[in-house]
Amino acid sequence: MSVVTVTDPARDYLAELISKQDVKGMGVRIFVTQPGTKNAETCLAYCPPNEIVPTDEQFDLEKFTLYLDHASVPFLEEAYVDYSKDQMGGQLTIKAPNAKVANVDENAPLPDRVNYILASEINPGLASHGGEVSLVEIVDDSIVVLRFGGGCQGCSAVSLTLKQGVETTLKERVPEVTAVRDVTDHTVTENAYYQ
Structure with a gap:
């Protein structure tokens, strides 16, 4: 399975958004801008077939394909995407605890x-x-x-x-x-x- 956990409510919500795009084969891509820095930001974007990057890691989430930017993968370890409904409609949250610095093991310097x-x-x-x-x-x-x-x-x-x-x-x-x-x-x- 993917290094990123996408909860069922988040999958349903993203699948619903994708269905409104009217593009066959539309997926979702997750990447980190300025990974490994204090300005790192985890981003989620539509990924139409013509924008798939060959080095992306692909995961079939049944309702759509999730693409992870290859260079961002170490910074997406333990990342978590969730959706919760509220009075205003709902909120999609992305938590990536390792975006600012890649997870290291006990053998690292x-x-x-x-x-x-x-x-x-x-x-x-x-x-x-x-x-x-x-x-x-x-x-x-x-x-x-x-x-x-x-x-x-x-x-x-x-x-x-x-x-x-x-x-x-x-x-x-x-x-x-x-x-x-x-x-x-x-x-x-x-x-x-x-x-």
Whole structure:
């Protein structure tokens, strides 16, 4: 089966949209723009027969064919397409937890595993405060050096965030990590979430 899960309600909804297009053999194509970056976006589009890319991975979903952009596949691991009805009609949702950074396994290099946890687990939480954290380097083979940005830079709660949030999560997920250091200049407080 496909790396992307398309729920039955989503299949029905997409099949209904396709039926209104009046194009024989119309499918749906999923791709990620700027994959592996913080600006990555997962997109879903109609795919008429004349726009099928030979390298696309194809999956027969009975009511239509799903095409996955070959270069996007690693970033679509565990992606989920769902449709739920509501008072306004309904909403199609696409969740792609690995769009910003491809899923890595425990044998990947340490920086890749740290970046994956930052992108998939830590930064989504910091984003609610307009913040982000990025890997600067790894020293002594186990000490992760980070830089906070956005609402985290100059934030009075950043040491708490670093110790209780970021360091705890990184040590749990990546056992080789022994400590986390912050090299951010927190004297700059213009965008700080808590001042």
